[in-house]
Amino acid sequence: MPCMIDYKAADHLLKDKVILVTGAGDGIGRVAAKTFAAYGATLVLLGRTISKLEAVYDEIEVAGGAQPAIYPLNLEGATHKDYVELGERLGETFGRLDGLLHNASLLGKITPLEAYHPELWQQVMQVNCNAPFMLTQGVLGALKASExxxxxxxxxxxxxxxxxFWGAYAVSKFATEGLMQVLADELEHTGTIRVNSINPGATRTQMRRKAYPGEDPQSLLTPEEIMPTYLYLMGADSRGVTGQAFDAQS
Ligand SMILES: NC(=O)c1ccc[n+]([C@@H]2O[C@H](COP(=O)([O-])OP(=O)(O)OC[C@H]3O[C@@H](n4cnc5c(N)ncnc54)[C@H](OP(=O)(O)O)[C@@H]3O)[C@@H](O)[C@H]2O)c1
Structure with missing residues (x-):
């Protein structure tokens, strides 16, 4: 798997880019949003907990970034109509979308398939896999309007x-890779929309703590330390790279 952990982004790599990050209120999504803003992008912060999104909004403003937009949405309950509306709002406000980071996910439960609760299974598949499909569909017009x-x-x-024991989470991530590959193949002819996936690797966040409660968080890389691959894929240096599965850590 390619890994760009040693990539050094140019100062204004994402200048004038409009980028939407899901799950922008915490963990890797929060740091990705702040990092993209620090490199010049205007962020659309999408997530389910408004207070967390507001905190990220404030941090971006204090750091001198472009004024972001907050888009509260719970991916668990959102429907096709919500995603069509999101696409329309992006079109009206910005005229396009230059970057989309599907980051929000649920861990579900670490338990044998035999004991996996079907309701939790559906919840995890909805947030991790169905929602990214519907969201992508909703904003595709805005992505096509980008150069x-x-x-x-x-x-x-x-x-x-x-x-x-990784149950629905593992299956949803296989589905995510499939979604990435189908979309990349369908859009390759455009020459303007690239589609890739990142495996962050073990990273110091709430989700990791929930999955590995006995682990020393200090032994893990922080979200800040895994940002080079995110920047590489978001910026113009990865033009023409599509359909690939990246690792954020070597
Ligand atoms: N950390 C790791 O070691 C690791 C390793 C491999 C892959 N990943 C992947 O990296 C991504 C980020 O993980 P993380 O560790 O940063 O997780 P995290 O700390 O749990 O953050 C996840 C974010 O997703 C949001 N979210 C969850 N359910 C949502 C919903 N229904 N609607 C809208 N937003 C929702 C959360 O919102 P709230 O803040 O409101 O809960 C939170 O902001 C995930 O896709 C995860 O699977 C992480």
Whole structure:
């Protein structure tokens, strides 16, 4: 798998780009949003907890970034209509979308398939897999209006080689890789929209703590430390790179 952890982004790599990040209120999504803003992008912060999105909004403003937009949406309950509306709002406000980071996910439960609760299974598949499909469909028109657009899906090591007890999370990440590949293949002819996936690798966030409660968080890379691959794929240096599965850590 390609890895760009040593990539050094130019100062204004994302100047004038409009980028939407899902799950922008916490963990990797929060840091990705702030990082993209620091490199010049205007952010659309999408997530379910408004207070967290407001905190990220404030941090971006204090750091001197372009004024972001907050888009509260719970991916679990959102329907096709919500995503069509999102696409329309992006079109009206910005005229286009240059970057989309599908980052929000649910871990679900680490438990054998035999004991996996079907309702939780559907919840995880809805947030991790169905929502990114519907969201992408809703904003495709805005992505097509960009001269140079990048879509990034977030995968996981268990989305590339499954492991016991990872249940719906692992299956949803395999589906995410499939979604990325189908979309990349369908859009390759455009020459303007690239579509790739990133496996962040073990990263110091709430989700990781929930999955590995006994682990020392200090032994893990921070979200800030895994940003080079995100920047590489979001910026023009990755033009022409599509349909590939990246690792954020070597
Ligand atoms: N951390 C790791 O070691 C690791 C490893 C491999 C892959 N990943 C992947 O990396 C991505 C980010 O993970 P993370 O560790 O940063 O997780 P996190 O700290 O749990 O953050 C996840 C974000 O997604 C949001 N979210 C969850 N359900 C949502 C919903 N229904 N609607 C809208 N937003 C929702 C959360 O919102 P709230 O803040 O409101 O809860 C939160 O902002 C995920 O796709 C994860 O699968 C992480």
């Amino acid at each position: 140079d657009a990048s879509v990034i899906f977030t995968s996981s090591s268990v989305g590339r080689r499954a492991r016991a």
